[in-house]
Amino acid sequence: MDHAVSLAHSAQCLKKAIPMMVKYRMPVTPINYAIWYCYVQGSKPALNAELDDVIAQQQTCTQNKAKEIFDKHLSEDDLVFFQEMADRFHGTMEQVQQDISITLGHSKSFTTSLVDSQNELANLANVNSFNEILGCVERLTDESVAMQDYAREFQTKLAVAYNEIKDLKEALNLSKEAADTDPLTGFFNRRKFDDDIQLFCQTYSEQADEGVLAVLIMFDIDHFKRFNDDFGHQKGDEVLKLVAKKVSQNMTDTLNVYRYGGEEFCITGYFTSINDIMKFADKIRLDIASLAVRKKDDINSKRAISASFGLAILRPFTKGAVLIERADRALYIAKTHGRNRIEIAPDI
Ligand SMILES: Nc1nc2c(ncn2[C@@H]2O[C@H](COP(=O)(O)OP(=O)(O)OP(=O)(O)O)[C@@H](O)[C@H]2O)c(=O)[nH]1
Numbered sequence: 001m002d003h004a005v006s007l008a009h010s011a012q013c014l015k016k017a018i019p020m021m022v023k024y025r026m027p028v029t030p031i032n033y034a035i036w037y038c039y040v041q042g043s044k045p046a047l048n049a050e051l052d053d054v055i056a057q058q059q060t061c062t063q064n065k066a067k068e069i070f071d072k073h074l075s076e077d078d079l080v081f082f083q084e085m086a087d088r089f090h091g092t093m094e095q096v097q098q099d100i101s102i103t104l105g106h107s108k109s110f111t112t113s114l115v116d117s118q119n120e121l122a123n124l125a126n127v128n129s130f131n132e133i134l135g136c137v138e139r140l141t142d143e144s145v146a147m148q149d150y151a152r153e154f155q156t157k158l159a160v161a162y163n164e165i166k167d168l169k170e171a172l173n174l175s176k177e178a179a180d181t182d183p184l185t186g187f188f189n190r191r192k193f194d195d196d197i198q199l200f201c202q203t204y205s206e207q208a209d210e211g212v213l214a215v216l217i218m219f220d221i222d223h224f225k226r227f228n229d230d231f232g233h234q235k236g237d238e239v240l241k242l243v244a245k246k247v248s249q250n251m252t253d254t255l256n257v258y259r260y261g262g263e264e265f266c267i268t269g270y271f272t273s274i275n276d277i278m279k280f281a282d283k284i285r286l287d288i289a290s291l292a293v294r295k296k297d298d299i300n301s302k303r304a305i306s307a308s309f310g311l312a313i314l315r316p317f318t319k320g321a322v323l324i325e326r327a328d329r330a331l332y333i334a335k336t337h338g339r340n341r342i343e344i345a346p347d348i
Helices: 007-023 030-041 045-058 063-073 075-121 130-180 190-207 224-231 232-249 274-289 322-335
Strands: 213-221 257-259 264-271 308-315 342-343
Touching: 007 130, 030 063, 030 075, 045 063, 075 130, 190 213, 190 257, 190 264, 190 342, 213 224, 213 232, 213 274, 213 322, 224 232, 224 257, 232 257, 232 264, 232 274, 232 322, 264 274, 274 308, 274 342, 308 322, 322 342
Parallel strands: 308 342
Antiparallel strands: 213 264, 213 308, 257 264
16 A cells, blocks of 8 residues: 555545444454555555445444455555554644644734834834834834734644544544444443453452452343243333443443343443442342333233343452353353342352
């Protein structure tokens, strides 16, 4: 790929590439960035054709497929280029914006001091060649005002460019957010969970604080298949949304909630005691159990909703996979012991 392109051209390509990633719900990874940038640049028709095919079939492009396309048509150099580009744009514009503000400030104070001098001179009746000096200062003042006008105009143009870059950055953040979010529930999605869980375990291991417990709470709506079969998939989606609302109402800043699978959710976070964890999980369990739905045209069709919970307290230096396995096992026991209940994984 030709990297010797102007900043303006790169900005144009980025501006077109980001909405593509948003549209097809692809996370902003360097690889996705690279293939879409190349796509909108149009420099590799074979890449465009392949990406068009994948999108036509799947309405998105999976990480694996994106990597495959990248490996086939692009190189590692392209990747480095993309990783650096967005930051470079923003950094450069920020710096220039600062410089011009300083220049404008200087030119303003220069004008002010010239005006002051001019006034002072005007008040001095006994100065030799008074009119010459005054004329000279007047010219300098005019030049300074012109310089200030020029700087202001330059700043306006720069502000426009700066805002465009800012918009680009925001679009990038939004597309990242969209790529991490489950659209039905608004929770983080499985992809984000897979990214986060290892970091969650690692951070706790490195900064383990006496008296702080890190926990993974897994829960799953009971008999959801039966519900879907009896009420239809659409009503099932409605239940997922209702459950999500109840869960959201209990969330705090120290907790993260994810849609782990179809009707299965995970919460990770920190508590100070097992008692607090149990109280928290039980509140959610009861909130979900307070829900009931019925068919529009059948008053006798009322069906209660419930969920089962499996908790696993993190032991330092445990891998994410082990924590998940323990919570999953506890959830399985909650299911087999009658559902609508909470089980804690044994601390072995
Ligand atoms: N409506 C709806 N259903 C979904 C969605 N995702 C998964 N499901 C359904 O969720 C059901 C899950 O069924 P199972 O895994 O057998 O579990 P279950 O019926 O809840 O039974 P237990 O977990 O043992 O209580 C399946 O019928 C899936 O089709 C979704 O997004 N919307």
